[in-house]
Amino acid sequence: MTELIQESLFIDYTPTQKLHLRYIAQPDASGPAVFFMHGAVENGKIFYTHSNKGIAPFLARHGYRCYVADLCGRGESKPAINKGASYGQTEAICQEIPAFITHIQQHCGEFPAYWIAHSWGGVLFNSAFARFPEYIKSVKACAYFGSKRSLYNRHISKFIQGNLIWYWLAPKYAKKHGYLPAKKLKWGSDDETVKSHRQSMQWAKVRPWIDSDDGFDYAKALKDKALPPILHIAGIKDKALAQPIDIKKFMQESGVGIQQLNVYGRNKGHHHDYGHIDMLTHPQAQRDQFQDVLEWFEKYSS
Template sequence: MTRTRHLLQAHDGHALAAYCHEPQQAPRATVVIAPAMAVPQSFYADFAAFLARQGYRTWTFDYRGMGESRNGAMRGCKADISDWVARDYDAVVLHASRAQEGLPLFVLGHSLGGQTAPLLPSAARVTGLVNIAVGSGAVRHNQPAVRRQAPLLWHVLTPLLCRLFGYFPGRRIGILGDIPRGAMEQWRSWCLTPDYLLTGEPGAREAYARAPYPVLALTFSDDELLLEAGSRMLHDAYRTAPVDYRVIAPQQFGQRRIGHFGFFKPHQETALWPLVSEWLAQRATTDACA
């Protein structure tokens, strides 16, 4: 497996840092990993290397203003989530598609990266979607401890700090991480809407309903952030696509904890990661035979 850094261009010319994990053998399919909110692509490097060892050409990337795609002061980054999806995420998917030599193209989204996948302009190029810990971020779908903190975050800290700093300074206060003002304010709007982006983002429910690709959804019973009800609500919005929805309890795999982020920990290579690689293998074979 080889790992190569690339500077890709978003649809508006913005430079995006990305890494391609290339298998030693001829690739059987391509996978693009889309990050969660405020999570850098480096968090997914071990999992991307695992997929490459299984024969998948795997791309990771950072949205503009985040991780290695941050250029200059965060205050100067005017991006919102719509920019991340339509200009950045979509550009990486198209680049991977053009470089894939006719191979099936899969998207794997963690949290925000899976929530927004149906909004991709290039969704028709996607062979399948893998959702990891993807659910609704609406306050009513937060775990109780998170729900108790939500009024402070959404009604006090976000509006106050975004006006004061020009971005959300999450690193300073130990909440999430630094996030561009536009992205944080758009996310706030979704989270204060009962059905999250399905009603908070124009056209989102319709995009979910017409998504044509199969979906594998892995939801974790001990997710410390999101309730299962919110995950089911989002996945029930897929009307055309078949959804393989699985609720994973840590005890099923002899573990004490998985949570919202634990799937990507290196020790999951023999426990949880094969759930994805096996599903990809099945879908890649089906697509190749179609």
């Protein structure tokens, strides 16, 4: 098996905060840089393990230089989210993503040409394209795993995970603790600030794609823009958080560029019926969607 290196890179984000990037590549690799963004109640570990499982090591074995982000307070970014943390998704879009990109450029000498996101990470990425349209020309292609903005599906599990937990219970826990202790509650692999939960909850409902901080209209900014080609990946067992109807609505509000939606499950000829998380963590993913991401990137390599 191809030898890989993993290294933690830390960014001095504020005088009291450090952002974490996990660099995964072959020794002396010089291939294109890939920028990874996790979703809500998550961190970058959705894309890799220290034993080199996951899509980041998979792409690294094919020569890519992979940079996996931990948003502020998540994963190995310091300090962890705690009571009173005041930042949210506006800061992630307007400050943290640019800080990650700048550090990637300093580390490898080039702009990250390929972007990969899971779940809410795709919303953050497209929001960054809206805020910083100069990024669009520098990105060759993207792949989004289970990314949607608003939930349109009416499956019973959506009402449990969305309406009951995210819209009703989560605000109560966030108010009680001063942040959302999602990891302790076993709702995810990491916590959320009150603001990040509130802002993502607003957008997950069928409402306009407008920033609650400054009124920036993301949908309006993207309406006539062609984003980099995006491969959207859906799991056939992902009934609550990213059904095809939810992803298609997100695609419709994300400009006029090339977008493709693939659904992964045994009845589609794949090796597993994938859900929202195991679309990235199941061992068979490297034979299915990981391989398709590799081909997608190669298709748009020139």
